[in-house]
Amino acid sequence: MKISNALVLILVLLYISASTEWPTHTVCKEDNLEIYYKSCDPRQDFAFSIDRCSDIATHTFNIRAAILLRHSIKELYAKLNLIINGKTVLTYSETLCEPGLSKLIFCGKKKGEHLYYEGPVTLGIKEIPQGDYVVSAELTNEDHDTVACAYVTVKNYLDDY
Amino acid sequence: MPRRRALPLWTLVVLLQLVGCLLSPCLEVIPDKAFRCMGLNITGVPSEVPNTTQNLDLSFSNIRSLRANYFASVPELQLLDLTRCHLQTVEDNSFNGLHKLSTLILTGNPFQDLGPAAFYGLTSLKKLVLVENDITSLNDLPIGHLHTLQELNVGHNNIASLKLPKYFSNLTSLRHLNVFSNKITYISRGDLDVLKEVNRLNLTLVLSLNSIQCIEPGSFAKIHLRELVLRSSFENFHVMRSSLQGLTGLQVNRLIVGEFSDRQRLVDFQSGLLSGLCQVRMQEFVLISFRGFDNNTDTLFNCIGNVSSIRLVDLQLREISKVPMFSQVKQLECKKCKFKEVPARKLSLFKDLRSLRIIKSKNLNSFRETFVDLRNLELLDLSENRLSFSLCCSPKFHNCPNLKHLNLSFNADISVTGDFTNVKNLLYLDFQHTKLVGPGSYPVFLSLQKLIYLDISHTRTHVKSQCTFCGLNSLRVLKMAGNSFENNKLANNFKNLSHLHTLDISGCKLVHVDRSTFDALSELKELNISNNKLLSFDPVVYKPLQALTALDFSNNQLSVLLDSALDTLPDSLVLLDISQNLFDCSCVYKNFLKWIKEKQELLQNKESMICHTPTYVKNVTLSSFDLSSCQLNVGTVASSVTMLLAAVVFLFLIYKYYFQLYYSLVLLSGCKHSAERGDTYDAFVIHSSKDQEWVMKELVEPLEGGTPPFHLCLYYRDFLPGVPVVTNIIQEGFLSSRNVIAVISTDFLESKWCSFEFDIAQSWQLVEGKTGIIMIVLEEVNKALLRQRLGLSRYLRRNTYLEWKNKEISRHIFWRQLTGVLLEGKNWNHEQVKLM
Numbered sequence: 001m002k003i004s005n006a007l008v009l010i011l012v013l014l015y016i017s018a019s020t021e022w023p024t025h026t027v028c029k030e031d032n033l034e035i036y037y038k039s040c041d042p043r044q045d046f047a048f049s050i051d052r053c054s055d056i057a058t059h060t061f062n063i064r065a066a067i068l069l070r071h072s073i074k075e076l077y078a079k080l081n082l083i084i085n086g087k088t089v090l091t092y093s094e095t096l097c098e099p100g101l102s103k104l105i106f107c108g109k110k111k112g113e114h115l116y117y118e119g120p121v122t123l124g125i126k127e128i129p130q131g132d133y134v135v136s137a138e139l140t141n142e143d144h145d146t147v148a149c150a151y152v153t154v155k156n157y158l159d160d161y
Numbered sequence: 162m163p164r165r166r167a168l169p170l171w172t173l174v175v176l177l178q179l180v181g182c183l184l185s186p187c188l189e190v191i192p193d194k195a196f197r198c199m200g201l202n203i204t205g206v207p208s209e210v211p212n213t214t215q216n217l218d219l220s221f222s223n224i225r226s227l228r229a230n231y232f233a234s235v236p237e238l239q240l241l242d243l244t245r246c247h248l249q250t251v252e253d254n255s256f257n258g259l260h261k262l263s264t265l266i267l268t269g270n271p272f273q274d275l276g277p278a279a280f281y282g283l284t285s286l287k288k289l290v291l292v293e294n295d296i297t298s299l300n301d302l303p304i305g306h307l308h309t310l311q312e313l314n315v316g317h318n319n320i321a322s323l324k325l326p327k328y329f330s331n332l333t334s335l336r337h338l339n340v341f342s343n344k345i346t347y348i349s350r351g352d353l354d355v356l357k358e359v360n361r362l363n364l365t366l367v368l369s370l371n372s373i374q375c376i377e378p379g380s381f382a383k384i385h386l387r388e389l390v391l392r393s394s395f396e397n398f399h400v401m402r403s404s405l406q407g408l409t410g411l412q413v414n415r416l417i418v419g420e421f422s423d424r425q426r427l428v429d430f431q432s433g434l435l436s437g438l439c440q441v442r443m444q445e446f447v448l449i450s451f452r453g454f455d456n457n458t459d460t461l462f463n464c465i466g467n468v469s470s471i472r473l474v475d476l477q478l479r480e481i482s483k484v485p486m487f488s489q490v491k492q493l494e495c496k497k498c499k500f501k502e503v504p505a506r507k508l509s510l511f512k513d514l515r516s517l518r519i520i521k522s523k524n525l526n527s528f529r530e531t532f533v534d535l536r537n538l539e540l541l542d543l544s545e546n547r548l549s550f551s552l553c554c555s556p557k558f559h560n561c562p563n564l565k566h567l568n569l570s571f572n573a574d575i576s577v578t579g580d581f582t583n584v585k586n587l588l589y590l591d592f593q594h595t596k597l598v599g600p601g602s603y604p605v606f607l608s609l610q611k612l613i614y615l616d617i618s619h620t621r622t623h624v625k626s627q628c629t630f631c632g633l634n635s636l637r638v639l640k641m642a643g644n645s646f647e648n649n650k651l652a653n654n655f656k657n658l659s660h661l662h663t664l665d666i667s668g669c670k671l672v673h674v675d676r677s678t679f680d681a682l683s684e685l686k687e688l689n690i691s692n693n694k695l696l697s698f699d700p701v702v703y704k705p706l707q708a709l710t711a712l713d714f715s716n717n718q719l720s721v722l723l724d725s726a727l728d729t730l731p732d733s734l735v736l737l738d739i740s741q742n743l744f745d746c747s748c749v750y751k752n753f754l755k756w757i758k759e760k761q762e763l764l765q766n767k768e769s770m771i772c773h774t775p776t777y778v779k780n781v782t783l784s785s786f787d788l789s790s791c792q793l794n795v796g797t798v799a800s801s802v803t804m805l806l807a808a809v810v811f812l813f814l815i816y817k818y819y820f821q822l823y824y825s826l827v828l829l830s831g832c833k834h835s836a837e838r839g840d841t842y843d844a845f846v847i848h849s850s851k852d853q854e855w856v857m858k859e860l861v862e863p864l865e866g867g868t869p870p871f872h873l874c875l876y877y878r879d880f881l882p883g884v885p886v887v888t889n890i891i892q893e894g895f896l897s898s899r900n901v902i903a904v905i906s907t908d909f910l911e912s913k914w915c916s917f918e919f920d921i922a923q924s925w926q927l928v929e930g931k932t933g934i935i936m937i938v939l940e941e942v943n944k945a946l947l948r949q950r951l952g953l954s955r956y957l958r959r960n961t962y963l964e965w966k967n968k969e970i971s972r973h974i975f976w977r978q979l980t981g982v983l984l985e986g987k988n989w990n991h992e993q994v995k996l997m
Binding site: 068070104105110111112113114117119120 | 220221242244245266268269290292293317370393421422423
């Protein structure tokens with residue numbers, strides 16, 4: 001399935017050429033759960049995948065994400081907004097890299113280097129909210145430059161909760 | 162390996178970026194000095210970049226190859242960034258002429274052809290970044306001539322061997338060699354021999370994220386490094402243990418061993434893991450991001466007991482391992498560990514300990530044990546845990562006489578007793594953001610006579626006791642922001658703190674400051690009283706603070722600083738923050754606004770000094786307030802002054818000519834009625850009251866009792882009571898009489914009433930042309946005075962007048978004349994005619 005995901009990505013990437021908007025990538029497309037994302041950084045797209053979409057409902061799941069850094073990330077901050085019907089209803093922020101303690105492997109990377117993360121992510125929520133909604137995610141560095149930015153569209157209609 | 166699959170994706174992404182990139186002009190970051198020309202499709206240095214440029218960023222451009230003297234047009238360059246420029250070929254002498262270049266970044270270029278003289282000419286190069294360049298061997302790098310190079314970063318390449326080439330002996334300035342994330346598997350004896358040749362006391366070697374299988378013993382023998390970093394460098398526990406044994410003979414200032422929290426390869430800490438470090442001489446040891454300390458941790462300190470400084474960071478360590486006898490550890494730090502209890506008893510075995518930090522441990526909530534016999538302990542930092550305990554602080558320390566710094570900040574809650582006897586030499590005490598029980602209610606700090614720094618900010622302390630800070634006679638710094646005072650009022654709380662230099666009482670809900678509050682603080686240099694609810698700046702309160710250099714009065718409810726307050730501010734003041742107050746920008750406070758303009762250098766956060774009232778200048782900053790709007794318009798002033806003067810003159814005139822005005826009013830009304838009134842009297846006699854006797858005897862009796870009888874109007878007899886005198890004069894006197902007899906005497910001239918009556922008579926004569934004035938001048942009247950007083954002489958000159966003399970003959974003539982005049986125009990009724 002991962003290979004097929006990658007193939008889809010490659011095809012999509014080949015399809016778009018020089019358009020200014022980045023294409024929408026599919027992360028999950030299962031019976032009840034669909035997740036898509038689209039880069040909102042005008043300068044670049046990035047790659048993202050979830051090993052097993054069904055794991056999202058569990059506490060921790062594995063992701064892979066890769067991006068070419070346009071800015072150094074001595075410090076890295078993540079900010080997530082939950083948007084329902086065009087309105088931000090929830091904001092969450094987290095420090096990923098802070099000066100003095102580079103716990104994560106990619107902290108301290110410089111401009112031009114590849115960032116590849118493969119590992120567990122804990123959302124800290126019991127279940128994925130149901131319905132149609134958008135999560136906007138933005139990573140910024142110590143100079144408030146946008147390192148990565150994405151709109152994640154989630155369609156979740158799991159009935160078994 | 163998923164990583165391999167990601168790579169083609171990324172090549173595509175990069176390609177797409179390049180396709181999408183349009184030619185965009187360079188951005189001038191610092192005029193003439195720094196230019197950013199990212200994502201260009203170029204074959205040379207952009208022409209718009211001047212030859213004065215020092216920093217040039219050409220990253221993400223499509224350059225592909227560098228030929229000789231490529232950068233000849235920018236000889237002043239100090240930093241050149243060629244990140245991801247698709248450089249495959251760098252010809253010889255490409256950087257020729259860049260004598261001042263100190264930093265060269267070549268990240269992410271897939272070099273295929275690097276000329277042997279590619280870096281010639283870089284005579285000042287200090288930092289060379291060759292990350293992600295597909296470099297397979299250090300031997301291939303043509304950098305042997307870079308004597309000045311201090312930092313070489315060859316991370317994220319495919320270097321398989323740490324065999325340092327011969328040319329490293331030329332790199333005499335090298336201080337930092339970063340070989341992280343390469344393919345190094347074996348470090349053999351002799352690989353680092355080149356480092357022995359030169360004195361390398363200052364070199365930092367980073368070998369993190371390699372997959373080292375083996376370090377041959379002796380590889381690091383007789384090598385002296387400043388720092389060696391081995392994070393996530395080993396495949397598994399056995400490899401790590403045996404490899405660390407290969408460090409035998411190394412001498413290093415700081416050794417960092419461990420992992421990254423998202424790259425954990427080692428499952429568990431097992432006994433003997435660090436046994437190899439017994440053969441390493443080091444000053445500082447850092448163990449970072451290790452999980453699984455469930456068992457067998459007792460050997461943790463075995464080989465590091467002689468190290469003077471140990472840092473344990475982000476470890477799942479639940480208990481302090483067995484402490485070896487005669488340990489020489491002087492500094493110990495446990496950051497983000499898993500202790501539940503402050504392990505004071507075990508830590509007390511580190512007899513040489515000078516500094517102990519147990520910080521940022523989420524599980525640490527209990528402090529029951531006692532530190533015993535740590536005679537050298539000077540600093541104890543237990544901040545940012547979840548500590549909750551009572552009986553602070555003396556019972557926690559036994560025979561720790563040198564403790565000077567105690568940091569218990571950012572914990573849960575601590576109950577402070579007044580007992581500090583065992584730690585009475587404390588100099589620094591920090592409780593901030595920890596809920597405190599004790600301070601404020603009673604004097605708990607009495608025995609801390611030497612303390613110079615106390616921070617009890619945000620500790621929910623409510624200062625009730627006047628003696629809260631008693632005993633702190635040496636205190637220099639007191640920080641207590643975010644607490645509260647009894648009745649929200651500062652009273653005599655600081656009376657004994659005469660050496661205080663810094664006082665922070667911001668956010669204490671203060672409403673009032675008593676006049677004597679700061680009397681003792683003559684040495685105070687910094688005062689932060691911001692974020693309170695103070696309405697005014699009372700000069701008397703702040704007068705004693707003559708040494709003040711910084712005052713923060715921001716975010717209060719101050720409307721203005723009056724002149725007296727401005728005079729109170731000491732000359733030593735360098736920083737003053739009065740932003741976020743409710744300023745009144747009325748022109749009444751022109752002096753204050755003018756002062757603001759003059760003191761721009763002194764004032765902080767000027768953009769937050771905003772007018773609050775009046776409404777038409779709301780949200781205007783004080784600095785941009787237009788003072789000229791307060792200067793009055795000349796025209797307006799002139800007209801208003803004129804108006805005022807006119808009004809004053811008018812009022813004065815009314816006051817002065819009150820009688821005349823009133824008369825003319827009555828006259829006008831009298832005109833209307835004159836026709837209606839009959840000639841009740843033959844004459845109205847104007848006379849002074851002092852001449853009344855003469856009038857009665859010489860005038861009334863003969864005239865009214867004679868034939869024909871005349872009817873005279875006399876004020877004392879005929880005026881109606883209850884009617885104003887003036888009205889009587891007009892109504893009864895003039896309107897009802899045919900003639901007016903004026904008895905002019907000296908008294909007449911002096912009486913005001915008489916002169917007015919005479920005036921009216923004259924005007925009446927003029928208006929009506931009817932009533933004649935018969936003047937009787939009594940003989941003794943001074944003519945000169947008469948002339949002067951009333952202007953009567955003029956009148957007398959024009960008119961005939963009668964003169965009364967006491968001679969019989971004269972009287973006769975007088976009577977004849979008077980009767981004659983009075984008879985004129987008299988309507989005789991029948992009865993009277995008969996009588997004649």
